Amino acid sequence: MAKRAGKSTDSAGGSGRSSAAAKAKAKETARKIEGLAEMIVESARKRKSPKMEIPIRALSNVNFNPKKAILEMGKAAQSRQFFDLSMAKKFMQTMLVASHCKNLIDEEKTSSIRGLFYLCKHDVAGTKEKTFNDQDESDPIIEDLEVTIDALREELHVYASNRGNLVGPITLVDDGNTLDCMRMGSAGYAVPSICEPDVIQFKKCGAKYILHVEKDTVWRRFYEDRFHEKHRCIVTHGSGQPTRGMRRLLRRMHDELKLPVYCLLDNDPWGYYIYSVIKQGSINLAYESRRMAVPQAKFIGVSSFDYERCGLTDDVKIGLDDKDIKRAKQILEYPWFQGKKHWEKEIRKMMQNGFKMEVEAMINKRLTYLTEEYVPMKIRDPKQWLD
Amino acid sequence: MAKRAGKSTDSAGGSGRSSAAAKAKAKETARKIEGLAEMIVESARKRKSPKMEIPIRALSNVNFNPKKAILEMGKAAQSRQFFDLSMAKKFMQTMLVASHCKNLIDEEKTSSIRGLFYLCKHDVAGTKEKTFNDQDESDPIIEDLEVTIDALREELHVYASNRGNLVGPITLVDDGNTLDCMRMGSAGYAVPSICEPDVIQFKKCGAKYILHVEKDTVWRRFYEDRFHEKHRCIVTHGSGQPTRGMRRLLRRMHDELKLPVYCLLDNDPWGYYIYSVIKQGSINLAYESRRMAVPQAKFIGVSSFDYERCGLTDDVKIGLDDKDIKRAKQILEYPWFQGKKHWEKEIRKMMQNGFKMEVEAMINKRLTYLTEEYVPMKIRDPKQWLD
Incomplete structure (x- = not known):
C-alpha cells in the first residue's frame, strides 16, 4: 500500500x-x-x-428504510461555526x-x-x-x-483493528497478492481492516453461498471438517461483532458475486444484534449501511426453538440474566424487528425458555453435529430461516 | 486437519x-x-x-532457572485420589x-x-x-x-482462539498449504492456534530477524512501509498478550531458523510483562516455557529513556495511574527482573517520569518515524536493547 x-x-x-x-x-x-x-x-x-453542515449521528436522526430494509441517516444536520x-x-x-x-x-x-x-x-x-x-x-x-x-x-x-478470517472457493487479489482462499493455512485468509475495491478485487469464485459464524473457534470446527469443500461455500467469522472491514467484504461478496449470506450466531441478544448489524447496519454508523449492510442476510440459528427441534439436553442451557432480558426487550422494540412475527416469536421464546444457547453447545450432541447435520439441515430448509 | x-x-x-x-x-x-x-x-x-500425581501449577511451584533463563515448574505434586x-x-x-x-x-x-x-x-x-x-x-x-x-x-x-499475524520472507507449510508470507495480502498470514511441527513446517527463510510488535495497528504501519522488504525481516504481532500459538511460532522460528527476536512494545507495565512472557514464560503456564519461551529475546523499546533520547514532546505522555505503579513495583519484584540493573533503571525511570508511552505515539513525530528511524536506530545499537 x-x-x-x-x-x-x-x-x-x-x-x-x-x-x-x-x-x-x-x-x-x-x-x-x-x-x-x-x-x-x-x-x-x-x-x-466560516461554518460547515454536519449531519447528526444519533438515534434521533436514524431511520429504518423499510423498502431498502436498511438503517439510514436522516436529514438533520448541525452547523459547526468557527466564530x-x-x-x-x-x-x-x-x-x-x-x-x-x-x-x-x-x-x-x-x-x-x-x-x-x-x-x-x-x-x-x-x-x-x-x-x-x-x-x-x-x-x-x-x-x-x-x-x-x-x-x-x-x-x-x-x-481500525482487523479481525476476522475466511476460507472457501474464492480467489481474490489483496494489495496486489493473488490469494486462493482454499489454501491459506489453518487460520484462513486474514480479512484486513480496509476492504475497499481499490485494495481487494475478486478474481474467481466457485462458492454457492457464504456462511458467517460468530467466533473463530466455531470457524475452526467448519474448517477442520472441510465444510467449505463439501458444500462449496465461503465460511467467515468476525471474532464477535464483525468489524467494518468484515462487513464491507460480506456486502461486496454478496453484491458483486451474488452470494447469499447465512448467519450462524449464538442464541442470545448479542447474537441477534450481530445479525441485525450485518443485515441493516448499526445505529451509530447508520450512514454506512448503504455500503455495508446485507439486507438479504438470513439468520439460520441458533434458534430458541432448536432446543426441542434438535432434541438437545439441558447441558446446553445457560440461564438468562437480567441484562439479557433487558437487552432482548430493547431489540424487540427496534423498528426493524417490529412487525416481524417470526422474530417476535423467536425472542419471546428465548425469554420463555429462560436460557440462551451458544453455537458451540451443539457440540454436546457430537463433535461434528454442527457441520454434518445442523447447518446442512438449516440451509436446506428455508422455513427455518429467520429473515 | x-x-x-x-x-x-x-x-x-x-x-x-x-x-x-x-x-x-x-x-x-x-x-x-x-x-x-x-x-x-x-x-x-x-x-x-486409584490415584494420580499431578504437578502443582501455582506460583509456589514456579522457579526461575537462571541458567536457562526461563520459568520452570518445580517438583511439587499433589495426589488426586478416587476414594x-x-x-x-x-x-x-x-x-x-x-x-x-x-x-x-x-x-x-x-x-x-x-x-x-x-x-x-x-x-x-x-x-x-x-x-x-x-x-x-x-x-x-x-x-x-x-x-x-x-x-x-x-x-x-x-x-483456543487464534490471534496474531505475520509478514516477511519466509515460506511455510500450514496444514499442507505452501504459503509465501511475503504475499499474503494486507493483513498478512494469520497465525493459527496450533503451531506444532505436525501442522506447520518451515520451507524457506530469507529473514535476518523477527520484529514482534504489540498491536495489529502498529503491525500495519510496518507492513505498509514495507519494513519487511527493506530490512529482510519477519514482522509479527499478537494483538496484545500473544497467544500460545504465536509464542510457539516465535520460539520455533527462533530455534529452528536461528532468528533473533526483537520486541517492540508499549512503555508501560503491560508492555514489560508481554516481553517477560515471550522471554521466560508466564507464571500460570510455567511448564510450557521450555517449549514456548525465547530467553534470547530483546526488548528494543519503547524505553522510558526514549522521551529525552528521541526528543519527544509531551503529546506522547499518558499519565501513570495507581494500577500502573502497583504493577510496575510487582514486576520489579519478579526474580527474573531482579538483579538486572538495566531493567531496574528502566522501570524506575518510568515511575520517575510519571508517564507511559505507546508505540503508536512515536507517530506524533512523523507518520513513518517508527519504521524509518526509530526501529532501525534501535536494532543497529545493541546498547539500547534491554535484555
Whole structure:
C-alpha cells in the first residue's frame, strides 16, 4: 500500500492503492476534502463566519428504510461555526483531521485511528492548550468528516483493528497478492481492516453461498471438517461483532458475486444484534449501511426453538440474566424487528425458555453435529430461516 | 486437519495432521493417555485406591532457572485420589477430559477448550449432578492433564482462539498449504492456534530477524512501509498478550531458523510483562516455557529513556495511574527482573517520569518515524536493547 518505485508484480507483494482505480478514488476523496476547505476559505473571503453542515449521528436522526430494509441517516444536520466559542474548538479539530487525511491520501499512506490522534495532537500555537487530549475526541471527528463529505473512513485512509478470517472457493487479489482462499493455512485468509475495491478485487469464485459464524473457534470446527469443500461455500467469522472491514467484504461478496449470506450466531441478544448489524447496519454508523449492510442476510440459528427441534439436553442451557432480558426487550422494540412475527416469536421464546444457547453447545450432541447435520439441515430448509 | 480420503495435495488444501510425523506424534500422545488409564486400572485390580500425581501449577511451584533463563515448574505434586470425597469429582473429571482428548486424537480432530467443555458435560449416571457446570472447571483440568502426562494442550488436540499475524520472507507449510508470507495480502498470514511441527513446517527463510510488535495497528504501519522488504525481516504481532500459538511460532522460528527476536512494545507495565512472557514464560503456564519461551529475546523499546533520547514532546505522555505503579513495583519484584540493573533503571525511570508511552505515539513525530528511524536506530545499537 506504500508508495514504491514501479513495483507492481504479485511476487514483489503489494501493489494495492497504486493502481489506476485506486488513484482515481483517492483523487475523488481528496477533492471532497478540498471542497470543504474551499468553502471555508470562501466564507472567510466574504467576511462571513466560516461554518460547515454536519449531519447528526444519533438515534434521533436514524431511520429504518423499510423498502431498502436498511438503517439510514436522516436529514438533520448541525452547523459547526468557527466564530462561536462553544464550537470553535471542534471546528478547528475537524479541519485538522481533514487536513491530515488529505496528507495521508496524497502520500498514499494509511493510519490507524489511534495513529491519527497522535498525528493531530499538538499544542495550539501560542497556547498551552492541546488540539486533542484524548482519542475519544478525535474518533467522533473522523465520523463527522465521513458524513460531512460523504466518504467512508476507509476512503480517508484511516483504519481500525482487523479481525476476522475466511476460507472457501474464492480467489481474490489483496494489495496486489493473488490469494486462493482454499489454501491459506489453518487460520484462513486474514480479512484486513480496509476492504475497499481499490485494495481487494475478486478474481474467481466457485462458492454457492457464504456462511458467517460468530467466533473463530466455531470457524475452526467448519474448517477442520472441510465444510467449505463439501458444500462449496465461503465460511467467515468476525471474532464477535464483525468489524467494518468484515462487513464491507460480506456486502461486496454478496453484491458483486451474488452470494447469499447465512448467519450462524449464538442464541442470545448479542447474537441477534450481530445479525441485525450485518443485515441493516448499526445505529451509530447508520450512514454506512448503504455500503455495508446485507439486507438479504438470513439468520439460520441458533434458534430458541432448536432446543426441542434438535432434541438437545439441558447441558446446553445457560440461564438468562437480567441484562439479557433487558437487552432482548430493547431489540424487540427496534423498528426493524417490529412487525416481524417470526422474530417476535423467536425472542419471546428465548425469554420463555429462560436460557440462551451458544453455537458451540451443539457440540454436546457430537463433535461434528454442527457441520454434518445442523447447518446442512438449516440451509436446506428455508422455513427455518429467520429473515 | 480432518480425516479425509486420500487427499493430500496442496491445491486440495489441508493435509496437516495426516502426515507420517503427525501420526507418530499423535500415537505418542495417545500412548501417554493410555498409560495414565492403565495405571488407574492397575491400582483398581490391586484393590488400591486409584490415584494420580499431578504437578502443582501455582506460583509456589514456579522457579526461575537462571541458567536457562526461563520459568520452570518445580517438583511439587499433589495426589488426586478416587476414594476421597474431596477429590473424587476432580478425579473423574480428569479421566473424562483425558478420554475425550484420546478420542480427538484417534479421530484426527481438534476441539476448542469451550467445545471440550460441552463434549464432556453430561449428567453423572444415576444422578442429577453434572460432570461440569462451567468451563472454569474444565480449563484447569486440561492444564492438569498437560502437566501430568507431559503433553502440550496442542498435542491433546485442544485449541483456543487464534490471534496474531505475520509478514516477511519466509515460506511455510500450514496444514499442507505452501504459503509465501511475503504475499499474503494486507493483513498478512494469520497465525493459527496450533503451531506444532505436525501442522506447520518451515520451507524457506530469507529473514535476518523477527520484529514482534504489540498491536495489529502498529503491525500495519510496518507492513505498509514495507519494513519487511527493506530490512529482510519477519514482522509479527499478537494483538496484545500473544497467544500460545504465536509464542510457539516465535520460539520455533527462533530455534529452528536461528532468528533473533526483537520486541517492540508499549512503555508501560503491560508492555514489560508481554516481553517477560515471550522471554521466560508466564507464571500460570510455567511448564510450557521450555517449549514456548525465547530467553534470547530483546526488548528494543519503547524505553522510558526514549522521551529525552528521541526528543519527544509531551503529546506522547499518558499519565501513570495507581494500577500502573502497583504493577510496575510487582514486576520489579519478579526474580527474573531482579538483579538486572538495566531493567531496574528502566522501570524506575518510568515511575520517575510519571508517564507511559505507546508505540503508536512515536507517530506524533512523523507518520513513518517508527519504521524509518526509530526501529532501525534501535536494532543497529545493541546498547539500547534491554535484555
